[in-house]
Amino acid sequence: MPVRQSSKPRARRPAAEARPYHHGDLRRVLIDAALQLAAEGAEISVREAARRATVSPGAPFRHFPNRDALMAAVAEEAQRRFRAEIEAALSESPAAGPLARFRAFGLAYLRWAMRNPAHFEIISTGRYFAHGGSSELTRDNAELIALTEQMLADAAAQGLLRSADLKRIQIAGRALVYGFARMKLDGHLPRWGVEEGEIERMAEGVLDLFIAGIAKP
Amino acid sequence: MPVRQSSKPRARRPAAEARPYHHGDLRRVLIDAALQLAAEGAEISVREAARRATVSPGAPFRHFPNRDALMAAVAEEAQRRFRAEIEAALSESPAAGPLARFRAFGLAYLRWAMRNPAHFEIISTGRYFAHGGSSELTRDNAELIALTEQMLADAAAQGLLRSADLKRIQIAGRALVYGFARMKLDGHLPRWGVEEGEIERMAEGVLDLFIAGIAKP
DNA sequence: CCACTATGTAATCATCGATTACATAGTGGG
DNA sequence: CCCACTATGTAATCGATGATTACATAGTGG
Incomplete structure (x- = not known):
């Protein structure tokens, strides 16, 4: 579970993730979090996925227009x-x-x-x-x-x-x-x-x- | 759909409904409303069932301890x-x-x-x-x-x-x-x-x- | 170097399930 | 017959959720 450890969320050099901007592929992390939520038998909620990605509740909506789109992914x-x-x-x-x-x-x-x-x-x-x-x-x-x-x-x-x-x-x-x-x-x-x-x-x-x-x- | 028409919700003589107290079997009405909701393809929500029974959002919880109990019924x-x-x-x-x-x-x-x-x-x-x-x-x-x-x-x-x-x-x-x-x-x-x-x-x-x-x- | 856009945050809204304090309507005992 | 008592419903409120909006920030390319 690659969670950023540093107290400051984003360091200067983002570890050369190859992936695009700030987070380093939040989209993928959200999908994985949702899959894990499901595997744990919990309901999938956008907020909980965001929480597990250590990201604000609104952030996922930059990658998915709505909850359904996340679920589809x-x-x-x-x-x-x-x-x-x-x-x-x-x-x-x-x-x-x-x-x-x-x-x-x-x-x-x-x-x-x-x-x-x-x-x-x-x-x-x-x-x-x-x-x-x-x-x-x-x-x-x-x-x-x-x-x-x-x-x-x-x-x-x-x-x-x-x-x-x-x-x-x-x-x-x-x-x-x-x-x-x-x-x-x-x-x-x-x-x-x-x-x-x-x-x-x-x-x-x-x-x-x-x-x-x-x-x- | 027998909805009470009078402006004052409960008249003096409750139309001899035979059924118990105020509403005249709210429990049954809630179950029917929920079944109809389902048949319409909508989500079943306690509030919507209450709405269709012309009753306050908290009233159903006098008959069902929680949403699950309503769903079970x-x-x-x-x-x-x-x-x-x-x-x-x-x-x-x-x-x-x-x-x-x-x-x-x-x-x-x-x-x-x-x-x-x-x-x-x-x-x-x-x-x-x-x-x-x-x-x-x-x-x-x-x-x-x-x-x-x-x-x-x-x-x-x-x-x-x-x-x-x-x-x-x-x-x-x-x-x-x-x-x-x-x-x-x-x-x-x-x-x-x-x-x-x-x-x-x-x-x-x-x-x-x-x-x-x-x-x- | 500086606009421009992609990405994330903060604040806010409506809806929902649920709880609590209060109001009202029948019932039954004295 | 009246009055406690209980069954039932209301109003107000809480925390969580999906969603939107205004704003902040970080890379990119001319």
């Missing part, structure tokens, strides 16, 4: 991390069949959601800011979706699927994975959620059940 | 309506097989969620108030879940299912339906959501795909 950052992890997981399980890749995708998705619940919520809910449709977040997400569509198309081409309605399968798969993740976050898996790891095993089982259901016997 | 009311509709739908499709009843349940669930998005969100999210575990909402929900478990047990007893892991099937089914509903609410079904009714047909298709996946061929 936070969501985009979280989405970047999410996507990076998914793609890393996919590149680790190289060839295999398309259904195995589909499974790996779903598993990585679920794991990230379980382990970064607050960030997953920010990404997915669209309640935190006015999802202007065209944001980087939407584009990023669309590319992930396209990835799953390709896997399903490959599976169909290899005659692995019972049904030819790929769109339906794809929506169902998304709903299943998204729903499981959200059930966890929304507290709908209370009873057997006590033991850590059990939920991830159940997630895996649910995913396998789905794949078995769509695969040709 | 609102959620319980929404849950009552939800459950009533599910059970009505089930009683309309009487006998049939257990899987047909399972399907009817899922369809009623999805329909209600699509048509009452804000209320569904209040029920399900658990972000609106401090879900104290023991609320009526939790109990109500548990009973609905038990219903689906019974249907699956019946189906298994009649040898209709491919897998014997009923818990897994049940969680997967919940995740699928919950996930589809939430995808709709969270704006994850953009493209083909333009035409009304198309989404409900897709919901039906997804449900059928799932049932076909778990049913013995």
